[in-house]
Amino acid sequence: MQTGAGDGLRLDVWQGDANMLAVSSGQVIKGSGPTIGFVGLPISGVGGAVFVDIPALPTSGSIYLDLFRGTLGGSPDGYRLEINTSGMRLRERVSGTINTLSGYQTLSAGDRIGIRYAGGVLTAYLNGAAVLTSAATALTLNGFVGFAQANGVGFAFDNFDTEIY
Structure with a gap:
């Protein structure tokens, strides 16, 4: 599936393992494989953002919006x-260590x-307002932007927008 290209934006192809997460008919879908997976778009820049609507929250497990994810598979920076x-x-x-940078926002x-x-x-x-802020470790700003899940169940995303600058 390709993203829309408008306002001079680049057209690109979603990447991931279709047995885990994939994009089909404009929707992120779960494959038949393990309950951990990622699907995303390649990016490179000095900064960036990703925004989505969440019509349904996960009923268990976790889902993620990933930004500047180093690789498609594994546990990248x-x-x-x-x-x-x-x-x-x-x-x-x-470097393989997960750092929690903020508390939870409801x-x-x-x-x-x-x-x-x-x-x-x-x-x-x-909903357009900054609610959590933290200093972040400097990482290599290339890789992927997209969705990941770790046993996430019952969730939905809509209206995916990304900015890379």
């Missing part, structure tokens, strides 16, 4: 917004959420 039954929080993975089905990295600062957004 990157910035992420973790979403679960407690809400959302900022995290990063650096969410509701229908919210628009996002994560932005710019100038060494990681920020989470809820």
